[in-house]
Amino acid sequence: MAAGHEAPSGPLVAVIMGSKSDWETMRQAGDLLRSFDVPHECRVLSAHRTPAETARYIEDAESRGFEVIIAAAGGAAHLAGVCAAHTILPVLGVPMESAALKGLDSLLSTVQMPAGIPVGTLAIGPAGARNAAMLAVAILANSRPELRDKLRRFRAEQREKVLRETLA
Numbered sequence: 001m002a003a004g005h006e007a008p009s010g011p012l013v014a015v016i017m018g019s020k021s022d023w024e025t026m027r028q029a030g031d032l033l034r035s036f037d038v039p040h041e042c043r044v045l046s047a048h049r050t051p052a053e054t055a056r057y058i059e060d061a062e063s064r065g066f067e068v069i070i071a072a073a074g075g076a077a078h079l080a081g082v083c084a085a086h087t088i089l090p091v092l093g094v095p096m097e098s099a100a101l102k103g104l105d106s107l108l109s110t111v112q113m114p115a116g117i118p119v120g121t122l123a124i125g126p127a128g129a130r131n132a133a134m135l136a137v138a139i140l141a142n143s144r145p146e147l148r149d150k151l152r153r154f155r156a157e158q159r160e161k162v163l164r165e166t167l168a
C-alpha cells in the first residue's frame with residue numbers, strides 16, 4: 001500500500017442497483033472487483049422505491065470510506081443521477097438492459113445529466129457492469145501502486161489471450 005493507504009478496513013466501492021433483477025448483470029462488477037481484491041459492498045437501493053434510504057446511504061458514503069460509487073438501474077434510470085446529486089465521490093452509471101426498449105431508455109436516463117452533476121456512464125448491460133468495475137479500479141489505482149501493477153497485468157494477460165486466439 002502507498003503511504004496514506006493502509007490496508008483498508010472497509011469497502012472502497014459501493015455497487016448499488018435499483019432492483020434485485022439487476023443483480024445477474026451487476027454481479028459481474030462484483031466479480032471483477034473481487035478479482036482485483038478491491039473491498040466493495042453490493043446493495044439494492046432504488047431512486048424511486050427507497051428514495052430516503054438511497055439518499056442516506058450515499059450521504060454517508062464518504063465518511064464510511066467509499067471512494068467510488070457504481071450505480072446501476074434500468075428503464076427510468078435515475079439512480080446514478082440521484083447518487084451524484086448527494087455526493088462529490090465519482091459516480092459511475094450502468095444502464096441496465098430493459099425489456100421494453102433494450103436499455104436505450106436506461107442509457108439516456110443515466111447519461112443525460114445536467115452540467116455540474118456528473119455521472120460517468122458506461123455501456124448498456126454486462127460490458128457496462130464490467131467496465132464500471134474496471135474504471136473504479138483505475139480510479140483507485142491512481143494512488144495505489146499495487147493496484148496499478150495488477151491493472152497492467154490484467155491488460156497484458158488480456159492482450160496475450162486475444163493474440164493466442166485461433167479460428168477454425
Ligand code: RP5
Pocket residue numbers: 017018019020021022046072073074075096
Ligand atoms: C429499475 O427498474 C431497476 O433498476 C430495474 O432495472 C428496473 C426493473 O425493476 P424490477 O421491476 O425488475 O424490480 O428501477
